[in-house]
Amino acid sequence: MPKPIRVAVVGVGYLGRIHAKIYANMDNVELVAVVDADPSVAAGIAAKHNCRALTRTCGLESQIDAVSIAVPTSLHLAVARSFLEAGVPTLLEKPVAPSVAESAEIVELAKDNGALLQIGHLERFNAGVMKLAELAGSPRFIEVHRLGEFVERATDVDVVTDLMIHDIDIVLSLINSELTHISATGTRVITDHVDIANTRLEFDNGAVANVTASRVSRSQFRRIRVFSHDLYLGLNFSDQQLEQVKPGKIKSGGKFPELVHRNIEVTPQRPLNAELAHFIDCVAHNKQPLVSGDDGLLAVKVAQRVREKIAGSDFSRKPRRGAYQG
Numbered sequence: 001m002p003k004p005i006r007v008a009v010v011g012v013g014y015l016g017r018i019h020a021k022i023y024a025n026m027d028n029v030e031l032v033a034v035v036d037a038d039p040s041v042a043a044g045i046a047a048k049h050n051c052r053a054l055t056r057t058c059g060l061e062s063q064i065d066a067v068s069i070a071v072p073t074s075l076h077l078a079v080a081r082s083f084l085e086a087g088v089p090t091l092l093e094k095p096v097a098p099s100v101a102e103s104a105e106i107v108e109l110a111k112d113n114g115a116l117l118q119i120g121h122l123e124r125f126n127a128g129v130m131k132l133a134e135l136a137g138s139p140r141f142i143e144v145h146r147l148g149e150f151v152e153r154a155t156d157v158d159v160v161t162d163l164m165i166h167d168i169d170i171v172l173s174l175i176n177s178e179l180t181h182i183s184a185t186g187t188r189v190i191t192d193h194v195d196i197a198n199t200r201l202e203f204d205n206g207a208v209a210n211v212t213a214s215r216v217s218r219s220q221f222r223r224i225r226v227f228s229h230d231l232y233l234g235l236n237f238s239d240q241q242l243e244q245v246k247p248g249k250i251k252s253g254g255k256f257p258e259l260v261h262r263n264i265e266v267t268p269q270r271p272l273n274a275e276l277a278h279f280i281d282c283v284a285h286n287k288q289p290l291v292s293g294d295d296g297l298l299a300v301k302v303a304q305r306v307r308e309k310i311a312g313s314d315f316s317r318k319p320r321r322g323a324y325q326g
Contacts, residue, residue, distance in 0.1 A: 016070030119296030
């Protein structure tokens with residue numbers, strides 16, 4: 001039997017503790033340690049999974065075969081640096097880093113040291129998204145809505161960084177063409193950052209994507225619609241079920257084909273479980289991950305341009321009393 005892959009999780013807050021739980025239940029993985037700046041948090045998670053509790057990563061690089069990093073985005077570069085310099089395969093939660101410059105530095109560190117780098121764009125491992133990517137062909141128009149109720153987690157960043165970047169990454173993975181134009185608008189509602197935003201992405205091959213993200217909606221609504229030649233696909237992210245519409249046969253005496261509706265059979269899976277299993281498989285067999293460092297960097301670059309477009313709009317600022325006179 002091959003030796004289990006030794007893994008550590010750095011940052012065991014809301015998401016990192018789920019990483020730790022999943023790794024602890026994998027047959028081919030040994031969860032060596034969890035690391036958190038709060039010693040009581042680290043100790044509590046370590047006790048659940050019978051591993052070491054640490055508050056610092058010093059020296060850990062030589063004791064593991066892979067690492068998951070789920071610390072706040074602002075700390076990604078500082079935490080990932082020593083692991084990447086040591087060539088340790090790294091799963092880094094999205095986004096890569098707060099800025100394009102830091103994101104690029106992380107990606108270059110991985111390349112320079114031959115370290116596998118996977119970025120945690122979770123929705124790519126949604127079973128419905130994976131099936132949609134298989135069937136989509138060459139999309140001409142994509143429309144995505146990611147609307148959710150307000151929660152206090154991640155309010156230190158805007159909705160583009162928090163939510164929309166998921167769909168930016170998906171759109172970029174579906175449209176195999178250079179992005180040529182971005183327009184965007186957004187507004188603050190209850191936080192100090194933009195809480196609802198919309199962007200239009202235009203590509204060199206003529207494809208267009210319209211992406212909306214909100215964290216101040218009354219209820220959750222997460223759906224992507226893809227229009228290709230002679231094909232429509234609609235996916236609900238939550239239940240991972242996929243709808244397809246295609247032209248069928250022309251009825252006798254008719255002029256146009258009828259539209260054939262079909263529900264594509266998709267077996268739902270927990271995206272985070274699938275993501276971590278994929279990461280471990282890449283580590284074990286030296287494979288390239290589905291979401292590479294370059295993929296994550298491109299998503300950060302586009303998200304930054306979206307934020308810049310929004311910042312140039314008056315709507316990104318808090319409304320002035322009496323500003324509208326129409």
